[in-house]
Amino acid sequence: MRDIQRSACCNCQKKGRGRALKQAWTSSKADLVYMDIDLSTNLDSFKPMIAPLITGDAGLATGSWLMKQSRTTRGFKREFISRCYNRIIRATMKTKFVDAQCGFKAIRRDVAQKLLPHTKDTAWFFDTELLVKAEYNGYKIHEGPVEWIEDIDSRVDVVKTATEDIKGLSRVRQEYGQSSFGEMAAFGGLLLFTAIFYLWHLTINGMANSYYAAAAQAASINWTAWLFGSLDAANFVSVDKPPISMMIMGLFGRIFGFSSWSMLLPHALAGIATVALVYNG
CATH class of the missing domain: 3.90.550.10 (Spore Coat Polysaccharide Biosynthesis Protein SpsA; Chain A)
Structure with a gap:
């Protein structure tokens, strides 16, 4: 040196x-x-x-x-x-x-x-x-x-x-x-407001739709019904919708127990995720 x-x-x-x-x-x-x-x-x-x-x-x-x-x-x-x-x-x-x-x-x-x-x-x-x-x-x-x-x-x-x-x-x-920290804070605030909006009184209308509620209940009880989107646990009738939504509701029913809250929560979370995707799109 x-x-x-x-x-x-x-x-x-x-x-x-x-x-x-x-x-x-x-x-x-x-x-x-x-x-x-x-x-x-x-x-x-x-x-x-x-x-x-x-x-x-x-x-x-x-x-x-x-x-x-x-x-x-x-x-x-x-x-x-x-x-x-x-x-x-x-x-x-x-x-x-x-x-x-x-x-x-x-x-x-x-x-x-x-x-x-x-x-x-x-x-x-x-x-x-x-x-x-x-x-x-x-x-x-x-x-x-x-x-x-x-x-x-x-x-x-x-x-x-x-x-x-x-x-x-x-x-x-x-x-x-x-994003600046200000924009990140605004995004966080938007998601918080969206979450409150979706989750507040989530179960006020009960099961919302008894037809799909029956399919979600069947999916939470029977894995065959979960796989094929059956309306009943005996698998006699299938729902006329793509099965993925029933599968998700069935999984939530198995995890949290079947109720209007566990059935509707996935839809609320999907709504929050949609806001996030649109914001960052």
């Missing part, structure tokens, strides 16, 4: 870690590495982190607080929020990296030059956006364990930062043609 012969300062007129990093990285002619200035991460993790970048096996490397091999010391609130946030990232963005927030990262300059123009956040979400867009653009991310001790004098408002990060995730989802 070369000795550092000189260093340079970058003066940012506006606040924001993402803004500062972006300005420093775009003006730098060196291979790019950054870490939290409080040295919370043990420097023993430095060489293992940059090794895949040197060999070309990865375009970006990041430390992880959440890997099993990591040794971290931090408060419950930060630990809880961090784990929840990273689970949200993986669930909503379908990414593979474990930890987006560890302030110990390295990136090849050629990769940075391609990703930074598309990384819009200027604050704490910068790290997450960079990792997500790196993975979405096919760059391999090396993730390694770290030894990290929380700076108890940190000025970071963890709750506020997490809230802003959620907003950032929603924006990035939209950039890649996915």
Whole structure:
């Protein structure tokens, strides 16, 4: 590793870690590495982190607080929020990296030059956006364990930062043609309203149709009647409808016991599913 012969300062007129990093990285002619200035991460993790970048096996490397091999010391609130946030990232963005927030990262300059123009956040979400867009653009991310001790004098408002990060995730989802969290909430509300509409007083009209109720009852008692859509358990008469609906009602009758509720529930669920399909169609 070369000795550092000189260093340079970058003066940012506006606040924001993402803004500062972006300005420093775009003006730098060196291979790019950054870490939290409080040295919370043990420097023993430095060489293992940059090794895949040197060999070309990865375009970006990041430390992880959440890997099993990591040794971290931090408060419950930060630990809880961090784990929840990273689970949200993986669930909503379908990414593979474990930890987006560890302030110990390295990136090849050629990769940075391609990703930074598309990384819009200027604050704490910068790290997450960079990792997500790196993975979405096919760059391999090396993730390694770290030894990290929380700076108890940190000025970071963890709750506020997490809230802003959620907003950032929603924006990035939209950039890649996915629903924003607002749209997801609206969709969830629509499904909830539909479920209430269908299930409220579901059995107010009893069996609804005694003819099909008899077939559903037969299907819940006799497997032959279930298979052929018979009107009675003795299989003398078949229903003049495709048997799949009778089969489903018969299965619900076997599972929950035959009643107007178990017979009509599949139809209510089908109505809710139809709304979901039309909404996403």
